[in-house]
Amino acid sequence: MPERAARRAELLSVAAGVFAELGYSATTVRVIAERAGLLAGSLYYHFDSKESMLEEILRTFLDALWTGYDAILGDRALGPRETLRALVVESFREIDRHGPAVAVFQKEARQLAAQPRFAFLTEAQRDFEDAWRTTLERGVADGAFRPDLDVRLAYRFLRDTVWVAASWYRPGGRHTADAIAGQYLSMVLDGISVRSTIPTATRSRPWPRPT
Template identity: 65%
Template structure:
């Protein structure tokens, strides 16, 4: 390993780190002000530079949100796939998916907020077709888990399955809009209570 090669490695790594740091900043700003309401200048300022300078690192504002969202989705699906590949039963799968969802929110909170708020709009752009695909795969995954659970007698059969799906979906993701990593409840603790609420209800017994 020549010093020269080490140099180019370290600069490449440094560049990747810089990109990641800039994207984290951008995600934070997009999440708190809204993607379309955020100006490139605001993102740049938050990163300590001037508006035009961001274009050295990224092609466009859109490419930033693109990278933010696809990174988040890739990571989320990797986690989901690990769960789905473990051969668990319906109830255990259900619980594990919810836990992974809250962990994903923990790791990618700004990205999840952006996804919640902007994906409907962004999806109109053909470049963001993967948002729609992810959404559809998400639906199939949950419907499959829920249907299996109903068949296995784990979940109630008297509820509209579509309604049930939306209930789960909304319940989990909207949490990103208020979750704070430094709050009193950890992601796993929140997940535990959510699961308990959803499975057993809130009535005292």
């Protein structure tokens, strides 16, 4: 990595941390500069604007994420269940690697997507929804997932469940990202309930019984 790009990455990492901590709007370029050890004006040698820093942070995150996702989604050997598992694991790994960027994405994306400059967020969200919903639908179709699943709702449920973890997850904590992914998957797939105790009234339709 050339000197120049390394410095940019370093500064963006600082910026992402502050954006995640204080929110984009409440972050001043002064505190970014201060944490990076230079003066506010000097940031403008490296970046056009505060907004362009944000954009670069989000693009970098999404590029990395989609590199991982594309490998998974392109793997025809994976059934819907394994695909879902792989997507969740990949997502937690992304949180592990680019936690602040994920937190910024989670907090700011909806609002930013309205601006032309950040239209790529809207695209990403659409692709994102496609990937997850397709996987869920495949799973319902082939009997891996519950036939009574409301796919739209389940998509949101999964999406929020995974990304919101970025706001509390800290690398080097009690659990590894993969361990947390495993726990999440267990809850999402099987529920927190002991199966036999579920009163039938909870469901609109009886489960298809495996034979």
